[in-house]
Amino acid sequence: MTPLAPSKVHKRDLSEVGWSFQRARNRKDLFSALGFLLPNFLGFLLFTTFPVFVSLLASFTNWDIRPGVPLRWVGLLNFRDMFSDPDFYQYLWNTVYLMFGIPFSIAGSLILALILNRKLRGIVAYRTMFYIPTITSGVALFVMWKAIYNPDFGFLNLSLDWLISHGGINWFRENLLHTAPITFEQLPKWHLDPDWAKPALILMGIWAGVGGGNMLLYLAGLSNIPPELYEAADLDGAAPWAKFWNVTWPQLAPTTFFVVIMSVIGGLQGGFEVARVMTNGGPAGATTTLGYYIYNKAFLEFRLGYACTVSWTMFLAILVITLIQWRTGSRYVESAT
16 A cells, blocks of 8 residues: 655645634634524514413413403413404404505505606605605604594695585594494494595505605615616617516516515504504594404403414414415516516
8 A cells, every 4th residue: 555645645634724723713603603693592582482472372361460360271262252253353354444555555656666766856855755754753643644634623624625615524533532432333323424534544554655665665676677678678669658567567576576465464463553543443443453452452451361362363364365475476476577
């Protein structure tokens, strides 16, 4: 057996030393990275994972923080009570109804992004102006819109009175907001016909959503479209609508897919701040969403176990709808791009 040449032995030793040094350096970097990540990871476990796990267990109990109510396991009793509660279906319908403004909000964001994507003087200032409501406190916006909808001195009613000599609309039935809860059957007929509360909130949601994050996403998507596609369309003599339908819209399919999914999730989860600040869920529960329903059950009636049941039901509904959107929407994105 021929021994290795000294030069080869030296090179092999250097290679082994190099690999050992690299492994030690990688191990040191790993420990350093884990040290930086550990506080955030522990916070996630303590303040997110653990409460979620506790809420899942609580949904099968009669957890009630009122004195004299012992904690016990009730199994699926909370789910039975929830599905037999007519208020649950009414508030579920309210949640879905308020989501009817999502398509208009997305369409408005796209139109606004197309306008603001042009190279015009002062375009940055216009983009900032349309985005400012998004970074403003939600409570401040809701208070402002409540003043706009005021039946006596609100800007909207004064404008309607000036335009069409309309006597004004009591959008949220102000006289009913702070009274004891009553059912729809107990209300006089004139309180129900017409019901302006939900359309008013939808209009406000469209105004707030048009110039927000969706507009920025569409602006980013428009900036990533290759200009060669528009040049080819110009050579073919395509009209503006044809260029939008055959070039812009297919290239924005991934952005639209993401915007739709996040908007639907936000719509199913939302409605709490609006109801809490503007309407207290009234009139007669007309603007109470599932989010506000959970708050009332947990922190006004102290039925935390039941509130956790509604929360997990809403989570499962969001999960199923998102999976359906993901399966159908991903096919459209693949075919469009």
